[in-house]
Amino acid sequence: MNDILEGLVSAFWLVVTFDPDLMQISLRSLQVSLSALVIASAIALPLGTFLAIRRFRYRRLTISLLNALMGLPPVVVGLIVYILLSRSGPFGVLGLLFTPTAMIIAQVIIITPLIASITHQAMRELWAEYHDLLISLNTSGWQRIKTLIWDGRRNLLTASLAGFGRAIGEVGAIMIVGGNIDNATRVLTTAIALETGKGDFALALALGFVLIALAIGINVSIHWLSRTEREGRW
Amino acid sequence: MSRMLPLTLKDVAVRRRGKRLLGPVNLTLHPEGLTMIVGPNGSGKTTLLRVMHGVERLSDGSATWAVAEEEARHRQAYVFQTPIMLRRTVADNLRYPLQLIATPRAEIETRVNHWARRIGLEARMGLQATRLSGGEKQKLALARALIRKPDVLFLDEPCANLDGASTRDIESILQTALAEKTRIIMTTHDLGQARRLAGDALFMLHGVVHERGPASDFFSAPQTAELQAFFRGDIIA
Ligand SMILES: Nc1ncnc2c1ncn2[C@@H]1O[C@H](COP(=O)(O)OP(=O)(O)O)[C@@H](O)[C@H]1O
Numbered sequence: 001m002n003d004i005l006e007g008l009v010s011a012f013w014l015v016v017t018f019d020p021d022l023m024q025i026s027l028r029s030l031q032v033s034l035s036a037l038v039i040a041s042a043i044a045l046p047l048g049t050f051l052a053i054r055r056f057r058y059r060r061l062t063i064s065l066l067n068a069l070m071g072l073p074p075v076v077v078g079l080i081v082y083i084l085l086s087r088s089g090p091f092g093v094l095g096l097l098f099t100p101t102a103m104i105i106a107q108v109i110i111i112t113p114l115i116a117s118i119t120h121q122a123m124r125e126l127w128a129e130y131h132d133l134l135i136s137l138n139t140s141g142w143q144r145i146k147t148l149i150w151d152g153r154r155n156l157l158t159a160s161l162a163g164f165g166r167a168i169g170e171v172g173a174i175m176i177v178g179g180n181i182d183n184a185t186r187v188l189t190t191a192i193a194l195e196t197g198k199g200d201f202a203l204a205l206a207l208g209f210v211l212i213a214l215a216i217g218i219n220v221s222i223h224w225l226s227r228t229e230r231e232g233r234w
Numbered sequence: 235m236s237r238m239l240p241l242t243l244k245d246v247a248v249r250r251r252g253k254r255l256l257g258p259v260n261l262t263l264h265p266e267g268l269t270m271i272v273g274p275n276g277s278g279k280t281t282l283l284r285v286m287h288g289v290e291r292l293s294d295g296s297a298t299w300a301v302a303e304e305e306a307r308h309r310q311a312y313v314f315q316t317p318i319m320l321r322r323t324v325a326d327n328l329r330y331p332l333q334l335i336a337t338p339r340a341e342i343e344t345r346v347n348h349w350a351r352r353i354g355l356e357a358r359m360g361l362q363a364t365r366l367s368g369g370e371k372q373k374l375a376l377a378r379a380l381i382r383k384p385d386v387l388f389l390d391e392p393c394a395n396l397d398g399a400s401t402r403d404i405e406s407i408l409q410t411a412l413a414e415k416t417r418i419i420m421t422t423h424d425l426g427q428a429r430r431l432a433g434d435a436l437f438m439l440h441g442v443v444h445e446r447g448p449a450s451d452f453f454s455a456p457q458t459a460e461l462q463a464f465f466r467g468d469i470i471a
């Protein structure tokens with residue numbers, strides 16, 4: 001019990017004094033997850049919107065596939081990315097294993113289906129609402145997509161935030177492909193796992209505080225966004 | 235008077251899941267005035283209107299304007315029974331149809347201001363359209379339909395569930411549009427409104443045009459027993 005109390009106190013000091021190790025790890029976490037977020041959003045937002053408004057041959061199949069991918073355990077994603085990037089794997093020559101890039105790749109694979117799926121859901125509702133009007137106004141396909149993306153921008157932001165929340169809190173996959181190397185691939189979640197194992201509760205808790213703060217910040221934003229959505233203002 | 239008309243429907247039928255919703259309908263709409271479509275619920279009024287507007291898939295027959303399809307699509311507008319509001323401000327809802335056709339900005343603002351005044355919403359231009367009352371939404375939908383100055387305007391029960399004042403405002407806007415030679419085709423449940431506005435009228439029953447005529451004959455001397463019964467307020471089987 002005493003250990004934990006002491007840990008809490010020193011954790012608090014690590015945070016308020018901007019401890020360099022803590023800062024470095026937090027920033028790397030943000031850098032990896034934000035990069036993954038940008039790349040995943042660039043793929044998932046148009047894909048989800050497209051799935052919502054276009055009927056094509058393999059639409060049902062694509063949606064099922066997306067939902068299946070959403071359920072992939074991150075550890076398995078990590079394993080697959082590891083095999084692909086390992087020295088003897090097909091992309092071994094790129095030398096990406098145990099780099100932040102490998103971690104970004106794993107996170108992109110994990111959150112793209114999630115963002116695409118939430119986008120698809122929201123855009124399908126909006127399209128059902130707008131369908132008759134946009135057809136009647138003789139809009140082109142491109143004008144329809146622009147209108148839906150613009151008027152659904154809050155939903156899209158919510159989808160992206162959900163993806164970011166999943167990415168920043170994820171540990172299994174990035175542990176495997178990043179290797180949790182000090183000063184190179186150590187991020188909030190993998191550092192917490194390591195420090196806890198070593199019994200250094202102070203740093204582990206401080207890292208935990210930062211992670212919790214980020215998670216709360218994201219959830220508050222999502223909540224606020226969906227509230228403004230319902231009340232129809234912004 | 236528009237070059238678009240006459241509109242000719244030839245052997246039009248709409249079937250969905252093996253059920254015939256409309257047809258066969260053979261009909262020519264002449265170039266001027268207001269055509270009123272009346273009939274009991276489920277008789278196919280909305281379906282007919284959507285067929286004319288070109289947004290309902292035909293199972294049979296054809297609907298042709300006097301101009302090419304593409305041009306006809308540009309020159310008509312439709313007000314849905316339940317107004318569809320874009321999740322934008324009132325002003326942006328009015329701007330939207332003009333932005334789609336790349337209207338110069340100054341022209342857009344002139345027309346938006348004109349219509350804001352005309353529908354009495356100039357003080358609420360910055361409000362989210364989804365927050366307007368039912369009557370205000372319907373007026374906004376009408377203004378948004380007329381802002382491109384269409385040659386032909388379709389309205390599906392524009393005054394359903396509206397109070398007297400809103401109904402009067404909408405009828406006044408329609409009268410002005412008529413005076414400016416907009417061709418109007420609409421449905422209504424309100425026989426008083428039908429009499430006030432109609433130039434000619436159609437009576438729909440079981441998916442076909444059961445009776446048709448100039449307003450004067452249609453309302454004062456209905457020919458078929460069913461239309462007489464409809465005017466008496468009887469339930470028509
Ligand atoms: N998409 C659809 N699928 C199946 N039935 C439909 C569809 N749309 C309308 N109907 C049916 O077609 C009939 C005519 O509908 P409608 O044109 O809306 O009549 P009205 O506008 O005169 O009330 C009704 O019986 C209605 O239930």
Ligand SMILES: [Mg+2]
Pocket residue numbers: 279280281315390
């Ligand atoms: Mg109807």
